[in-house]
Amino acid sequence: MNTFRNLHPVTLLLYFSFVTVFSVFNFNPVYLCFSLLGAALYFASVKGVFVMLKSMAGYFIMLLAVAALNPLFSHNGATALFFINDNRVTLEAFCFGAALGLAIASALCWFSCIGEVFDSEKLLYLFGRASPKLAAVISLSLRLVPGIFKSFKEIHSAQSSFSSNQGRVRRFLSSFSAVITQSLENSIITADSMNARGFALKKRTRFSRFRFTAYDAGFSAFFVLLGTFICVGWFSFEFYPVISIGRLNALNIMSVVLFAVMSLTPFAYEVKEGVKWKISLSKI
Amino acid sequence: MRKLLILIIPLLIIPAVVVAGYIIGRNSYAFVSALVVLLGCVPFFLAFEDGNNSGRRVVTLAVMTALSVAGRFIFAPIPFFKPVTAMVIISAMYFGSGFGFLTGALSALISNFYFGQGPWTPFQMFAWGLIGFLAGLLSDPLKRSKLVLILYAVFSGFLYSVILDTWTTLWADSGFNLTRFLALTATSFPITVVYIVSNVVFLLIFTPLFSKKLDRIIKKYG
Incomplete structure (x- = not known):
């Protein structure tokens, strides 16, 4: 429809x-x-x-x-x-x-x-052409947010099960710290992979399914x-x-x-x- | 062209918008302020586009933004504990002021995809962006002294609430009504204080950790 x-x-x-x-x-x-x-x-x-x-x-x-x-x-x-x-x-x-x-x-x-x-x-689609790098940043972070949340849940459940004597806030903070380390390291791998596929090249086209x-x-x-x-x-x-x-x-x-x-x-x-x-x- | 725009927007276009708003009349305060704030973000976006930003910098910006947005979800079970401001400040301290502005502005934009966009989005973008930009300028004293860090966390909490309350006042009154502004500030004061405390706690814990994490990555990947 x-x-x-x-x-x-x-x-x-x-x-x-x-x-x-x-x-x-x-x-x-x-x-x-x-x-x-x-x-x-x-x-x-x-x-x-x-x-x-x-x-x-x-x-x-x-x-x-x-x-x-x-x-x-x-x-x-x-x-x-x-x-x-x-x-x-x-x-x-x-x-x-x-x-x-x-x-x-x-x-x-x-x-x-x-x-x-x-x-x-x-x-x-609307703003990507005016600013392709920024568009890349936005689409990357939109994709990263759910992933970060998911890996936080995994890390947090593991941490909770072996260290129950920590306070609630402390446990949240240490799990979040682990997530930061993990995402920063993954970011380097992502970036190298993007560069290897020609991210920095001048002429990049993007796929879109919209036609005027x-x-x-x-x-x-x-x-x-x-x-x-x-x-x-x-x-x-x-x-x-x-x-x-x-x-x-x-x-x-x-x-x-x-x-x-x-x-x-x-x-x-x-x-x-x-x-x-x-x-x-x-x-x- | 882009370099020219970076100069023209703050020096010519924004004053022109303000003057046009003045000529049109008193009912245009809210519209003009929203336009000015949006235009204020544009030079930073253009500078990022123009700058010599490698793939690594682009992805790091995306990760820092995603971390501050995801932080809003992660700490949702702990009331009022929002690490966004702290993440923006940390990002600015270690990657520079332009980077800090973008982390703040994009965190506001992206988190509002989940929490609801509204006329307040440009003001949140600008407020967090400004907090990041200033933190980038002050990065040396912020790294050196814990006192400066605490003071800056307090200041940024106030800055955020002042910018957003100013917008609400301008929108509601088509002019700056001091009584309403003070009433808004007073009602949001307890929340502002809780935010400030959470910012301070977060910054004190994470600033030393963060430099360790970065060192480790630089050693590992060069």
């Missing part, structure tokens, strides 16, 4: 940098609601509804906490609700806190989607167009001194609608492909 994550990494990078920038650095609740909705639906389609609801519950508690705490730090705003120690607790600060919580929640939700979509292979098709180009163009029109029609939402929105015109409404389209694109894509898959199954 074809899914949103099977689009070309460049297209995905374009899409996710748009939505995260619009969600992290923006406190307009109208945009943020659509952003959170799109992220949550996509996350649910990737990880299942239950996991999504569980993380949403966490985000909701955090949102309430941020909204409740913000007036304690920020005394801007014209509408005072009550006073604590001569400090005004304002409605505007409370609403801003809620918007901030919404921004944090949607950012976190998009970042968990990114974690699902961008595996290290895509990341190395017309389909990906179409999607990229679509995202760039959406992003441009969203920015052109951006409508401002001011919290301080009083909550106010600029006068709405057609451009502003278009911007919000396009933003909703943009946030919901991954979910719609999954639904479309899911339906296609179901239909193709029943024909067999």
Whole structure:
């Protein structure tokens, strides 16, 4: 089954940098609601509804906490609700806190989607050409981490069984020390082997299974167009001194609608492909 | 081209971003700071790419990074005992400041593949990178005196928490709100202290061991 994550990494990078920038650095609740909705639906389609609801519950508690705490730090705003120690607790600060919580929640939700979509292979493909040595370092350490953890467990279980009089922390430290020695020595062997196979040569190519098709180009163009029109029609939402929105015109409404389209694109894509898959199954 | 970029980014592009952020207005603090921090990492990456780094250096960097990331898992059963900062400092002391910066930045990037990427990733990369860079500059006094080592471990714990709390404040307030910053620092203070203690313990135990390990490898492989 074809899914949103099977689009070309460049297209995905374009899409996710748009939505995260619009969600992290923006406190307009109208945009943020659509952003959170799109992220949550996509996350649910990737990880299942239950996991999504569980993380949403966490985000909701955090949102309430941020909204409740913000007036304690920020005394801007014209509408005072009550006073604590001569400090005004304002409605505007409370609403801003809620918007901030919404921004944090949607950012976190998009970042968990990114974690699902961008595996290290895509990341190395994207940045490996700009910096091949660094890409080599990153892919090496990604491969080494599980190995180090595994050899630590082996060493630790051996050490634990013959020296039970050591303290817990001490035992961890001495096992870790053994792991450091082992990995450093292995690194020299790895490096010599890499050099023998021509690591230091100038012209090195790398294998990747990604191809930029017309389909990906179409999607990229679509995202760039959406992003441009969203920015052109951006409508401002001011919290301080009083909550106010600029006068709405057609451009502003278009911007919000396009933003909703943009946030919901991954979910719609999954639904479309899911339906296609179901239909193709029943024909067999 | 790369050599030129290493100069242009800190001298021209970062100031240009800051000025542009100032012109755009007060709501751009968080975005500008994230951009500046990311751009701040780029010259180090470029310098590593340009430098005369043999296969051995490349693999050693990967191993040091992997060790500090794996350390986060290995010490997970012991609460708050995270060897990342200590590993970054050790790496910088023995392999130089640029190497230290990369160990720190890549440890943050790679460990967040497991613990979750977020808008904080660039700031963690920069904070740990900076800790490594400064440790590399101070490598001689750090190796010679235990007192300097302890002081630096304390300093780096504070530096890390100040950089991350500053980012949270800038993000939350679209400006620097001192009350919120102090409140954040106060809430994270106990954790910062535990981190500092674990850094000190780790550094005191591992710094002498590490030089022994390196000597052994140099003798064995030349």
